[in-house]
Amino acid sequence: MTPRQRRFLGAFAVLAGVATAAAVLLSAVSENLLFFYTPSQVAAGEVPADRTVRVGGLVVSGSIERNPDSLAVRFQVTDMARVVPVSYEGILPDLFREGQGIIAQGRIDANGVFQATEVLAKHDENYMPPEVAATLAMKGEGPLAPVHPDARPADARPTGAQP
Amino acid sequence: MNDATPLPGGPSWLLYDSLTPEVGTLALAAALVLALIGATLSLAGAATGRMAWLRVARPTSHGQCALLVIAWAALSAAFVANDFSVLYVANNSNTQLPLIYRLSAVWGAHEGSLLLWSLALTGWMVAVALRSRHLPEVFAARVLGVMSLVNAGFLAFILFTSNPFLRHFPAPAEGRDLNPLLQDPGLIFHPPMLYMGYVGMSVAFAFAIAALLGGRLDAAWARWTRPWTLAAWVFLTLGITLGSWWAYYELGWGGWWFWDPVENASFMPWLIATALVHSLAVTEQRDSFKRWTVLLAICGFALSLLGTFLVRSGVLTSVHAFAADPTRGVFILGVLALAVGASLVLYSVRAPLLVDRGSFAPISREGFLLANNVVLVVSAAAVLLGTLYPLAMDAFGLGKISVGPPYFNAVFAPLMLLLALALGIGPRVRWKGQEAREVGLLMRWSLPLSVLAGTLAALFGGVHLLATTAGFSAAFWVLGHTALTVRDRLRYARSSSTALRRLPVGFVGMLLAHVGFAVCIIGVTAVSQWGVERDIRLAMGESTELGGFRFTLQSVREIDGPNYSGVRGSVLVEPVGVGGAGPRDATASLTLYPEKRVYQAGGAAMTEAGIAAGITRDLLASLGEPRGDSAWTLRVQVKPFQRWIWFGGLFMALGGILAASDRRYRLRVRAADGEALAAGARPA
Structure with a gap:
């Protein structure tokens, strides 16, 4: 073989x-993507039935029903246009509230009904997940952005995340 | 400006004047001017050979550090004095906050943490200025010039977009609060460590740029750069380890790594720094891998910049943060593009001058180090992809997505196995090249024995056999070969005890760091595969069995803290004979005290897990919320070998410290090397 x-x-x-490497990584990413939907999109039937997705919005006032004998919780989330019922069994994050x-x-x-396996809220009472803020902004409701632009995104962690 | 107004709750001993914040701003402005002067004169002096200009490099470095210390003191004083006319203080502190947290609140948010960045950078500059007397003058001036330039960029960013001394009138009577999550001893050390690491990467970067400017890079250069890179790597390692530990006990739910963007931002520079440390070893020993080493130094620093900026500007969670504060976003992109773009242009022009002298044989120690580098760089790329992919999708309007931990876990497990494979045997292979047959002999017994030991360990737990076998086999492979590396060294020694004592410190450091990696693998494997958790509703006196332990909720009582109130549960844990996965131990029963706190200032609720730490297992209980009459929701967890993850990190850091303190880095540069570099420092 010549040097050339x-x-x-x-x-x-x-x-x-x-x-x-790029192909392997990209296929690994695309297999593990979580798409975000608004309650309006859910109501319009845009969410594929057999896929894990994320839905975000505000917890509707008066909609939280806790089962006194188990961990089951039912509540509704809204983007101020449509409402999605959510059912969850587990411990809710500290800042979960109406x-x-x-x-x-x-x-x-x-x-x-949206069967949730994980519920995320931020450890800051003024925080709103950016996706939720954007959804509400499009509807012309609520604050447009997190009150703290510098709020550490680190804290938007699931309560039960396990590596 | 304003008259001295009485400040709420400021201690009388503090010599605080109402103009102190202005002093801080002035100090930052003066530091910026000094940084620009220092950078211009020392780089121009190096290019033109004017020695008088070169000599400003050291004094301007010391000056910048002094000015930043003044700015830091001014901001700390504003926090101690509760001067809520300073917006940053009002947003991150209040009169109820204990003094120690008022001091650590200085770096609790965006503006202050950038100030910490800059302060750390000038700290590194002073260290380089003091410890570079033996380096050629031109080279040292270039290094300090590049660092001054970086600092100028940061100071401009602080002054024009994120000044922590910004006032707002009328001043509120009371501040908001420091995020309760950050009111913890972990916060006092974790960010400064991490920032020292991030910023420390700028030293390696400056050495690389100085070498490119000089157009010359040899083994001596690698020997100068390596201890600095190791020091930065040690800080990064400690910062990440502390962060993981802090998240584990402070976030309240026992998670120790979440693959969230903030963690990834610190992990990427660490992966590249690890690659760089090993690549520098080849450059030092074999006068080879030069261009690769320089490229890694540039990438490591670029990722540090990217990490800090993206995290602190909030860009990572949402591109909308750009809209929230466009100046910061634009500035960020500008600085990044300038720093990385200029470096890469310089690299493309000058890299051809860096010619490797040693020949390269694939089966050799440098071959294994190359494999290690490839794996580490691919790992960093995988993290970068997973972190930026959602951002890119959103920016192009392709939908809002997130990339979850399953992606990172799926990609990382096989990559770390490969890394362990190369890491175990690499140090036992000879430099320059060795017969494939001889390397095969090294694996003939060790490979099956490691897998056997790993399988036995996996059977001990009895679940997730494939994953645990792989993890434990990798750990035993690394541990076994590390021990054999020592034996190789002692084989021809007359007295093994004398030879043991005479092992070079750097060599011992390497072994320790590799053992740390193996210990970390054991911890990660055991916790992720054997760890068990359960969410459950328990009434008083009820119990649940998990992982060989019985958790009984005994009581939940009200408590009062200095600036919070809440409840404290009492959970009795007793070992039971059967059931569960993972190793059991015969600990006597113990009680966990999980808490639920509500902070008065912000009304934020916080979960403090009750943790019983142990060498072979951690027991956790966290309080959820009250349910029905006198019942609570709880999460209980058993996490085998949890501590090993952090012990591994500590071993790695300790190994790094030993390696950096090796004698050969303190020896005066050989005259020949020094002259060669001085000659090459001026471009032909």
Whole structure:
């Protein structure tokens, strides 16, 4: 092999390696994407039935029903246009309350109830998840952005995240 | 300006004047001017060979540091004096906040943390200025010039978009509060450590740029750069470890790593810094991998910049943060583009001058180090992709998405296995090249034995056999080969005890860091595969069994803290004979005291987990909310080998400290090397 050929072979190997790595990573990303939907989109039936998604909005006042004998909770989230019923079994984050902006992760069931496996809220009473803020901004309601532009996004953590 | 107004609750001993914040602003402005002068004169002096200009590099570095200390003191004083006419103080403190947290609140939010960045940078500059006497004058001036330039960019960013001394009148009588999450000893140390690490990457970056400007880079350069890179890496390691520990006990739910953007922002520079430390080893020993090393130094610093800026501007959670404060966003992009763009242009022009002297054989120690580098860089790229992908999708209007932990876990587990494979055997392979057959012999027994030991360990837990076998085998592989590396060294020694004592400190540091990696793997594997948790509703006196323990809720009582009120639960934990996964131990029963706090100033609720720490397992209980009559929702967890994750981090950091303190870095530069660099410092 001449040095020139060797250089070409080396460049080709590097290129092939980079391409393979990129392909593997991109396919791993696309398999693990979580799409965000607004309650209006959910009501319009835009959410695929068998896919884990995120739905965000404000917790509707007076909609929280806690089962006294178990961990089950039912509540509704709204984007000020439509309302989605959410069912969750587990411990809610500290700042979960009426009127709070939250994000629920889970699937929509046959009855149109969102079965949440995780509920996220921020550890700051003035915070609103950016997706929720954007949704409300489009509807012309509520604050347009998190009150603290610098609020640490680190704190928007699920209560039950396990690596 | 304004008359001295009585400040609420400020201590009388504090010499605080109502104009102190203005002194802070002035100090920042003066530091900016000094940074620009220092950068211009030392870089221009290096280019033209004017020694008088070069000599300003050190005094201007010291000056910038002194001015930032003044600014820092001014802001701290404003916090101690409760001067709520300073917007930043009003937003992040109040009169009820204990003094220690008022002092640490200085770096609790955006403006102050940028100030900490700049202060840390000037600290590194002073360290470089003091410890670079043996370096060629031109080279040292270039390094300090580049660092001054970076500092100028930061100071401009602070002054024009994020001045912590900004006033607002009329001053409120009471401030908001420091985020209760941040009212914790962990916050006092975690951010400064991390920032020292981030900023420390600028030293390696400045050394790389100085080498490119000089068009010359050799083994001596690597020997100068390596201890600085190691120091930054140690700070990053400690910062990340502390952060994980802090999240574990302060966020209240026992998670120790969330793959969230803020963590990723610190993890990416760490991965690149790790690669750089190893690449520098090749450059130092074999006079090779030069261009790669320089590129890593640039990337490491670029990722530090990206991390700090993205996190602190709020861009990562939402591109809408740009709309919220467009000046900051534009400034961020400008600084990033300038720093990275200019470096890469310089790299593309000058890199061809950096010619590797050593030949390269794939099966050699440098070959394994290359493999290590490739894995680490791919890992960093994977984290970057997962972190920025949602941002890009949103920016192009392709929908709002998030990339969850499953992606990162799926990508990372195999990559870390590969890394462990190379890391174990790499130090036992010879530099320059070795027969493939000999390397095969090294693995003949160790590979099956590691897998056997790993399988046995996995069977001990009895669940998730594939994942645990892989994890434990990797850990045993690394531990076994690390021990054999020592044996290789002692093989031809007459007296092994003398030889042990004479092992170079840097070598011992490497071994310790590698052991730390293995310990970390054991912890991660055990916790993620054997850890169990349960959310449950318990009435008083009721109990639940989990992982070989019985958790009984005994009581929930009201408590009062200095600036919060709340409830404290009492959960009795007793070992039970059967059930559950993971190793059981015969600890006597103990009681956990989880708390639920409500902070008076902000009304924010906080969950404080009750944790019983142990070498082989942690027990946790967290209070949810009251349910029905006298019942509470609880989360109880058993986390085997949780502490090992952080022990691993500490071992790595300790290894880094040992490696950085190796004698050969303190030796005066060999005359020949020094002259070569001085000659090359001026471009031909």
